[in-house]
Amino acid sequence: xxxxxCRFCSHIYDEAEGMPEQGIKPGTPLAQxxxxxxxxxxGATKEDYFEI
Numbered sequence: 001x002x003x004x005x006c007r008f009c010s011h012i013y014d015e016a017e018g019m020p021e022q023g024i025k026p027g028t029p030l031a032q033x034x035x036x037x038x039x040x041x042x043g044a045t046k047e048d049y050f051e052i
Contacts, residue, residue, distance in 0.1 A: 004030050004049035009042040013049060 001016035013019070018026040022040065024033065030046055037046050 001027065002030070003052050005052045006039045006042065006044050007048050007050060008044045009039065011039050011041040012052070 001014070003015070004013045005011070006013075013030055015029050016026060018024040018028045019040070020026070030049060033046055035046075038044065039048070
């Protein structure tokens, strides 16, 4: 599992944790998030995340 960081606001998406409050189960890779998924902090797209 990987961790990803938004290049604009530094939000972290941790694949191991997912985002249950948004209906994203633990273990969900960033690539499997819906194409219209946006950063919950600033609204950036998943393409604006980089691996950390």
